Amino acid sequence: MKKIIxxxxxxxxxxxxxxxxxxxxxxxxxSTADGNTYYSSNNSMIETKNSLTTETIxxxxxxLSSSSDYLSKEKKAYFEQANLVMSTSLTGxxxxxxxxxxxxxxxxxxxxxxxxxxxxxxxxxxxxxxxNLMSDITLDGNMINFINNRNPIIIxxxxxxxxxxxxxxxxxxxxxxxxxxxxxxSANMTIxxxxxxxxxxxxxxNNYYGFCQTTKANNTINIQDVNYYAEEGGQPFYSxxxxxxxxFIGYNTFVVTSNGVSNQEFAEFSGAINFKEDSKxxxxxxxxxxxxxxWIHSNLTMNVESNAEVFIQSGKTELFYPSKPASLNIDSKAxxxxxxxxxxxxxxxSTVFADPxxxxxxxxxGNTGATSNNFFDSxxxxxxxxxxxxxxxxITSNLPFQTGKLVIxxxxxxxxxxxxxTQTNPALNSKNTSIDIKNSTTNNTIYNFRxxxxxxxxxxxxxxxxxxxxxxxxxxxxxxxxxxxxxxVKVGGVSAMGSSGFDVESKTPFSxxxxxxxxxxxxxxxxYTYKAQYYITSxxxxxxxxxxxxxxYKDTVQVATHIDGSINKPVNTIPSTPTITSDKTTSATLNxxxxxxxxxxxxxxxxxxxxxxxxxxxxxxxxxxxxxxxAVTLPTLIDINADVNYRSVNNKPELIFNNKTTYPxxxxxxxxxxxxxxxxxxxxxxxIDIVPDKPNINNDKKKLxxxxxxxxxxxxxxxxxxxxxxxxxxxxxxxTSHNKTNFNLGGAYSGPYLTTSPAxxxxxxxxxxxxx
Numbered sequence: 001m002k003k004i005i006x007x008x009x010x011x012x013x014x015x016x017x018x019x020x021x022x023x024x025x026x027x028x029x030x031s032t033a034d035g036n037t038y039y040s041s042n043n044s045m046i047e048t049k050n051s052l053t054t055e056t057i058x059x060x061x062x063x064l065s066s067s068s069d070y071l072s073k074e075k076k077a078y079f080e081q082a083n084l085v086m087s088t089s090l091t092g093x094x095x096x097x098x099x100x101x102x103x104x105x106x107x108x109x110x111x112x113x114x115x116x117x118x119x120x121x122x123x124x125x126x127x128x129x130x131x132n133l134m135s136d137i138t139l140d141g142n143m144i145n146f147i148n149n150r151n152p153i154i155i156x157x158x159x160x161x162x163x164x165x166x167x168x169x170x171x172x173x174x175x176x177x178x179x180x181x182x183x184x185x186s187a188n189m190t191i192x193x194x195x196x197x198x199x200x201x202x203x204x205x206n207n208y209y210g211f212c213q214t215t216k217a218n219n220t221i222n223i224q225d226v227n228y229y230a231e232e233g234g235q236p237f238y239s240x241x242x243x244x245x246x247x248f249i250g251y252n253t254f255v256v257t258s259n260g261v262s263n264q265e266f267a268e269f270s271g272a273i274n275f276k277e278d279s280k281x282x283x284x285x286x287x288x289x290x291x292x293x294x295w296i297h298s299n300l301t302m303n304v305e306s307n308a309e310v311f312i313q314s315g316k317t318e319l320f321y322p323s324k325p326a327s328l329n330i331d332s333k334a335x336x337x338x339x340x341x342x343x344x345x346x347x348x349x350s351t352v353f354a355d356p357x358x359x360x361x362x363x364x365x366g367n368t369g370a371t372s373n374n375f376f377d378s379x380x381x382x383x384x385x386x387x388x389x390x391x392x393x394x395i396t397s398n399l400p401f402q403t404g405k406l407v408i409x410x411x412x413x414x415x416x417x418x419x420x421x422t423q424t425n426p427a428l429n430s431k432n433t434s435i436d437i438k439n440s441t442t443n444n445t446i447y448n449f450r451x452x453x454x455x456x457x458x459x460x461x462x463x464x465x466x467x468x469x470x471x472x473x474x475x476x477x478x479x480x481x482x483x484x485x486x487x488x489v490k491v492g493g494v495s496a497m498g499s500s501g502f503d504v505e506s507k508t509p510f511s512x513x514x515x516x517x518x519x520x521x522x523x524x525x526x527x528y529t530y531k532a533q534y535y536i537t538s539x540x541x542x543x544x545x546x547x548x549x550x551x552x553y554k555d556t557v558q559v560a561t562h563i564d565g566s567i568n569k570p571v572n573t574i575p576s577t578p579t580i581t582s583d584k585t586t587s588a589t590l591n592x593x594x595x596x597x598x599x600x601x602x603x604x605x606x607x608x609x610x611x612x613x614x615x616x617x618x619x620x621x622x623x624x625x626x627x628x629x630x631a632v633t634l635p636t637l638i639d640i641n642a643d644v645n646y647r648s649v650n651n652k653p654e655l656i657f658n659n660k661t662t663y664p665x666x667x668x669x670x671x672x673x674x675x676x677x678x679x680x681x682x683x684x685x686x687x688i689d690i691v692p693d694k695p696n697i698n699n700d701k702k703k704l705x706x707x708x709x710x711x712x713x714x715x716x717x718x719x720x721x722x723x724x725x726x727x728x729x730x731x732x733x734x735x736t737s738h739n740k741t742n743f744n745l746g747g748a749y750s751g752p753y754l755t756t757s758p759a760x761x762x763x764x765x766x767x768x769x770x771x772x
Contacts, residue, residue, distance in 0.1 A: 141173020175233025292321030315368030375404025492519025666740030
């Protein structure tokens, strides 16, 4: 921590004219066909647009002439030795078509003066300012100050703009002076440093106000494909204005590991630090001075965007200082690792994103002197949100983490882990420390908050149900060398298929829904067994709450009604990685359901066999349909001769029905049906008339009153009068008491009975069948 000197004006001892680079007397002016004017001296050429006239230049000529020896012999020797005095000219106007091409520090200073002038944006370039480094550049403490230009500035050090062999910026000034290498001197500015190496093993000095410092509000610094190395003055960033933004893009490395002079925080900051999507940022900040990895000036939010990776190696006493609330957001599939180690030796940043077995170590003698490893210097809260498949690691090589209230909200994260690499010392101390983790899963995952004791012993599991929080850990934190919050039981969803028809093999109809859980996995040991549980309902107008479902579901009842019901399937083991085969082990079928739309709810019960405690995932649901299936069995033939007897009444023969033969009608459908005869069709060779009323035996000839009679249903169908018959209601196939009935024949025949040839009855009866 240090105080910043307020700077709003560019301080530059060598550049006296905003359109000149490091130069001596102007000796010649040349106009060219491209409309630009080139001003020649014995050391450099400056390109400017037409709007900067020769008269403007000549106004400064006398001043330059009188100051032609403003560089001391010592400084000239230094620049010559550093190969900074070049015969190559500064060219370009800063547009994308003609970027500034700078070869030395004076060129950078000249460009700053040019673009700081308000006329630059009105006459030359109203858009982004492009500055391309054309060689390695050494800055000696004369800060390059950008001010007033609200247009974005991009400084690009790529040698061929393919990110290969980037140019470097070195620093030889005072590492503790109140100036960085660059500065944003006014608010609402944006600058991007890309494809640049700041420092090296050979030139390991920097300034502890950062390589681009700003105290103004709403400024944004973008870091893209940058490498930073310092052993003195090692503090990359100083952005203390309100609402500052620091973006890391691409692949970036920062290494400060030394007991050298003025190596302080990674950043003094206020605002948002964003590790942008798909970026990789490796940071080493191990020094013996100052307290924290980040010094918070007013507020701090760190965002690790989707697929980004951040690996921090710190030897600092605090992660954050002073004790002000901070937040860390880790988006989907991102990874954030904070490794505390108070030894100066560090993992090569180029290897930290590979498997730990391939890490390469850079040996540095000594340590940082840190004797504690704190989240904050005193009580404060770190709010952490970690999204789907993201990882969070706090790892220490020796000293346990302490002093901070961690409130962690996990939304389907891959893991949250606190670990001490010694395996015998705690990962966290109980001193002013607490951890609370909420399982805000959106895909029905039960998490295991696993705590591994410092000494030999089985890990302790705490299952955290969906939308529940772990027990807040405080006093007993120091008992564990690993605390890991990881998915234990996951249910991705539920699938279901409705079907209906006739099973030829069993010769039975079916109308069913088969359900199974999907993407099911578990990392729990053999102390746990499982049960897939389903509740099925035809109420498709309402999505039932978990509380309602818990009351409706009956674990011991397979079928409650034929419009809803409960069913379960015990499962002994579930693999740690979901498979189609393992999902099938959760399959269960609920049969004997009416046709129609249904909602299927499914969850997994997790049973601890040690104490019979049961945990549940939340209910998932989806809808499916059982198609109508209609099958009705009717008599194929009514043989009157088999069902009649004859008797003599008043010495005359009479036909009576003996009821010995029954004619069944049964419903094999998945619906309630109404059935009745609706049409009588006379066939060939028929010579008997079917009549509605009882015929006159003496006068009528070949008249038959024919009835189908069902006594259980108190039903009579008169086939001679089909105009107003009562329908027969039959229940679906599973209701074997009410899905069928038997009919007997009834009626009367007129005769004659003594004939030379038989009377032939030949009709087809047509039935109507309608679902209720």
